[in-house]
Structure formats: structure tokens, C-alpha cells
């Protein structure tokens with residue numbers, strides 16, 4: 001197949017780019033598993049699973065650094081232009097979103113650990129589970145769109161981000177009602193509230209990824225002035241219990 | 243059991259396929275697509291192609307280069323499950339589950355066979371067991387692995403259904419049984435000679451036992467639907483006819499509430515892929531709710547809209563209210579939908595109540611529900627039926643301004659499996 005050195009160089013370069021894309025897909029798979037396991041650890045009150053989620057997060061950090069290194073190397077040595085440049089930049093940015101997603105999943109698992117010592121609040125845990133499943137579905141859909149370069153799939157995720165908000169707001173109200181009715185639940189409710197916030201932010205990262213896919217394929221940015229990721233995007237993970 | 247014989251047939255076919263592959267000549271290969279030059283390779287491919295279980299053949303490449311794990315072959319079932327062609331795509335583009343990827347690496351580079359589970363997030367909960375076997379035919383000269391998926395959704399569901407049913411039934415029956423016991427004791431004790439109290443108590447007890455048997459019946463129905471939720475219905479059903487049937491069946495309830503249900507609009511063709519009885523159940527539960535939670539003398543409108551795109555089916559129908567998708571089908575290109583909208587002018591729902599509507603036993607607090615309160619299973623049943631049909635469910639409501647439930651069903655069978663490549 002390769003009969004000239006020129007073609008060989010082109011192929012090696014394409015290979016490098018394919019490798020980066022494959023690494024991002026793998027990272028996406030890891031992030032998805034982290035979300036699913038974090039939620040399961042909460043709904044089953046499974047401390048062991050929560051510990052696993054916390055321990056596995058380092059792998060995501062590692063992969064993100066690796067992708068960044070490869071991408072920077074590619075940009076420096078091959079000086080990609082147009083589509084290839086966008087593909088490289090998108091990979092790097094998506095890896096960052098996935099790394100944050102991992103942090104948020106770890107934070108959910110940590111709070112789950114703290115919750116497992118407290119009295120269970122079944123209906124609220126169900127609400128968290130429901131919200132978590134929704135967010136996991138969005139992440140899957142957007143990563144499917146990434147690996148298949150399907151712009152319609154990305155747009156679908158991007159345009160349906162208000163459902164997560166609706167769940168978050170309902171849960172927020174529910175939690176308030178609980179806390180006011182029975183102050184002994186305040187600690188549990190606070191953990192659940194931060195969990196919900198973490199899940200909401202995972203949903204935001206799915207939206208960001210959708211925007212990156214759109215940019216990668218079309219070169220145009222989606223309307224970034226969406227009312228998402230507003231001023232209240234406090235770094236919840238900083239406040240998580242250690 | 244028929245499953246066993248099918249499984250047996252499948253596995254012997256599988257062995258034959260593997261044997262054919264072992265003898266198959268590697269000289270004829272120009273990577274990454276498996277050519278079909280000799281008869282034996284053709285046999286092998288045809289045998290794998292028709293296996294009911296999804297099967298992939300994956301090739302290695304450099305260990306450090308993930309994009310070099312390529313899918314050389316995907317049978318029809320695998321193409322349907324993973325949406326791949328099996329023409330040399332990178333494995334991660336189809337399967338990115340970390341445990342599955344690790345198992346593939348162990349098989350290709352460590353020549354260790356392994357098993358793992360695979361539960362893709364989607365509208366339907368599916369449970370697959372993956373077994374990965376190294377393919378180390380002598381002289382083949384390439385590192386490969388066979389990835390086989392076995393569908394264990396059924397056994398997983400049965401397990402969960404049994405647990406849920408027991409937990410729900412014992413929990414929900416505890417209170418009414420205790421109260422029945424209380425009435426019986428009172429009747430045996432000081433109410434023994436009080437005829438008026440006795441009649442009243444017996445009426446309450448009758449209502450309570452009726453409610454308990456309804457609860458059991460609904461729970462059983464829900465369990466049955468959940469068990470088959472991953473199996474798409476095969477028949478076709480006319481939604482407009484189902485609606486008129488429901489309206490007839492609800493005549494007594496309507497008379498009791500002095501209410502009216504009106505079929506406001508319908509398309510010329512309202513046929514969908516579906517189970518007629520289940521679709522009737524969906525429309526009935528929604529209409530019954532609309533009547534029950536709207537007070538006396540109310541009017542309920544049913545709108546049926548045909549031939550909609552997914553985006554059109556999901557579009558808001560009113561601007562003034564909160565809106566939540568209670569169920570969204572997995573996206574699939576080009577599918578058209580028929581939508582049924584049940585609009586009431588009742589008291590409406592507060593925004594924060596929307597996410598829990600389809601939860602088992604959930605009932606909005608402080609709502610007047612008339613003489614016989616429901617069991618809180620109606621919408622849960624609706625959701626599971628609609629999910630089985632690969633449809634969607636949306637609620638729109640505002641306190642004081644009524645509630646609109648919209649459900650949509652696909653008009654055509656889902657595409658599923660692609661043609662062999």
C-alpha cells in the first residue's frame with residue numbers, strides 16, 4: 001500500500017491523529033463508567049464501589065495529560081491546518097471536559113460514602129439516580145456523536161440540556177422541603193444537593209463536548225452565549241469532604 | 243425450554259465457524275478487511291453472520307496504539323448492536339467500555355481469554371455478557387481476538403422484577419392489612435351490636451380489599467411489561483381507533499364525574515408499530531387521570547397528530563408552562579411518529595412534582611382525588627409500555643392551568659440491523 005516516502009509521512013501523521021481520537025474515545029468510556037458506578041454506589045449504598053470510583057479517577061487525569069502531550073506534539077511537529085487542526089484542538093478540549101467529568105463523578109462517590117453512614121432518604125436517592133441516569137445518557141449520546149462524527153447527534157444533546165435543569169430544580173425544592181420538615185436530615189440533604197449540582201455540571205460538560213464536536217466538523221462555533229455555565233458555576237469539588 | 247435448544251444450536255454453529263477460521267489461509271488476507279476468496283472463509287463468514295449473538299473479530303497492532311485495534315468483522319447482530327460496518331474501523335469507535343477494552347487487550351497481547359459485562363446507557367436497560375477469546379491459529383501471523391456478546395437481559399430482569407415485586411407488595415400491603423385487622427377487631431369488639439357502624443366499616447373494608455387486589459393486579463401488569471421492555475412489539479395498531487375504544491370504555495367514569503372527553507383532531511393515518519392492548523392501556527391511563535384530577539364537569543381534549551419527526555414530536559405545545567420529558571427514545575435517524583396529546587383543564591401540577599410522576603406509587607400530596615384514591619402505578623405503567631414501543635412521554639403543566647400529557651409512538655419498525663457489508 002505504501003510505495004512512496006511522502007505517502008508514508010502522510011499516513012504516519014494520520015495515524016497520530018487517529019491515535020489521539022482513539023485515546024479520547026477510551027477516556028470517554030472511562031468517564032462514562034465512572035458516572036455509572038458513582039451513581040450505583042449511591043443508590044446501592046455500596047462503599048466499596050465508591051472507593052473504586054475514587055481510586056480510578058487518577059487514570060482519567062493521566063489519560064488527559066497524555067492526550068494533551070500528544071496533541072501539542074502533533075501541532076508543533078506537523079503543523080496541521082484546517083480540519084486536522086480543529087480535530088486536534090477538539091480532542092484536547094474534550095479530554096479536559098472528560099477529566100472534569102471524572103472529578104465530578106469522584107466527588108459524587110465521595111459524598112455517597114459519607115451518606116452511607118446516615119439514615120437513608122429513599123425518595124431523594126431515587127431522584128438523584130434518575131438525574132444521574134439522564135446525565136449518563138447525555139454523555140453516552142455525545143460520545144457516540146464524537147466517534148461517528150455525527151453532527152445531528154451532537155446537536156440533539158446540545159439542544160436538550162434544559163431537562164437536566166428541570167430535574168435539578170425539582171430536586172432542590174424537594175430537598176428544601178425535607179430539611180425544613182425535619183432538621184435531622186440537613187446533613188444528608190446537603191450531600192445530596194451537592195451531588196445534584198455535580199451531576200448538573202457533568203451535564204454541562206456533555207453540552208461543551210457537543211459544542212466541540214460541532215466546531216470540529218463545521219469550523220463554526222455554536223452560540224456560546226447559552227444561559228448555561230453561569231456565574232453560579234462554583235467549583236463544588238473543592239468543597240467536597242475528604 | 244426453547245432458549246436452551248437455540249443456545250445449543252448457536253454454540254455448535256459457533257464451534258464450526260471457529261474451526262473453519264483456524265484452517266483458513268492467511269496468505270489470502272490483505273488487511274484490514276477479510277476477503278472471501280476461498281470457500282472455507284466464505285463458510286466461516288456465513289456461519290458467523292447468521293449467529294444470533296453479536297460477534298466481532300478484532301485485530302491488534304502495536305500495543306501502545308489504541309487506534310490500531312480494528313474490527314475486521316462484525317456479524318449482523320453486532321452491526322445492529324454497535325452500529326458498525328465491520329470493515330476495519332477502530333474498535334473504540336464501537337466499544338469504549340473500559341473493562342471490555344481491557345479484556346480485548348488481554349486476549350490479543352496476553353492470549354488470555356476473559357469475560358466481562360456490558361451495560362450501555364440507553365432508553366432500554368440491556369445487560370450483555372462479553373467473552374473474549376484469543377485467536378491464535380498457527381501460521382496466522384496476526385494477533386486477533388473474538389469478542390462475543392451474550393444477551394443476559396432476561397435473567398437480570400427476572401431477578402430484579404422478583405425483588406421489586408416482593409419489596410413493593412409487602413410494603414404497600416402492610417398499611418391496608420393493618421387497618422383491615424383494626425376494623426375486624428372493632429367489629430368483634432364494641433361495634434358488634436352497632437348496626438350502623440358495622441355497615442359503614444364493612445363498606446370501608448370492601449373498598450380497601452378492592453384497592454388491594456387492584457394494587458396486586460397493577461403490580462403484576464407492571465412486572466410483566468418490564469420483563470418484555472427490551473423486546474419491541476411486532477404488530478400494528480391504529481391509535482385513533484384505540485382512542486375511541488378508550489372513550490367508550492370510560493363512559494361510566496365520565497358519567498360519574500359529569501365530564502366529557504372529546505377527540506379534537508386526528509390524522510388520516512394513525513397507525514403505529516405496537517401492541518393494541520398496551521396502546522389502549524396507555525391512552526386509558528392518561529385519559530382516566532385527566533378526568534379524575536380535573537374535578538366535576540370538566541372537559542378533556544385528545545389530539546392525535548400524525549407523521550411527525552422526533553423534533554416535531556418533542557416540540558412544546560404550550561408556552562406558559564413547565565415542561566419535562568419523562569421518557570426520550572434513543573435517537574434514530576428518519577423515524578416518524580404519531581403523537582397523542584391528552585389535555586385537561588384541571589388544577590395542574592407544580593413544577594417540582596414533574597420528575598417523580600412516573601415513579602412507582604408516587605402521588606402528588608394534597609390533591610383531591612375523589613372517593614377512590616389511585617395506587618400511583620398508572621403513569622409508571624404508561625412509561626414502561628411507551629419505552630417498550632421505543633416512543634416518548636412528555637408532561638407540560640402549570641398550577642391552575644391544567645396538564646397536558648403527550649406520548650408518541652414510532653410509525654415504522656426501527657432500522658436495527660444493517661445489510662452485510
Ligand SMILES: Nc1ncnc2c1ncn2[C@@H]1O[C@H](COP(=O)(O)OP(=O)(O)OP(=O)(O)O)[C@@H](O)[C@H]1O
Nearest residue numbers: 531532535604605606616617618619620621622645
Ligand atoms: N392529569 C393530571 N392532573 C393532575 N395530576 C395528575 C394528572 N395525572 C397524574 N397526576 C398526579 O400524578 C399521580 C400519579 O398518577 P398515576 O396515574 O401514576 O397514579 P394514580 O392515578 O394515583 O393511580 P392509578 O392510576 O394507579 O390508579 C397522581 O396521583 C396525581 O397526583
Ligand SMILES: [Mg+2]
Nearest residue numbers: 531616620621
Ligand atoms: Mg392514574
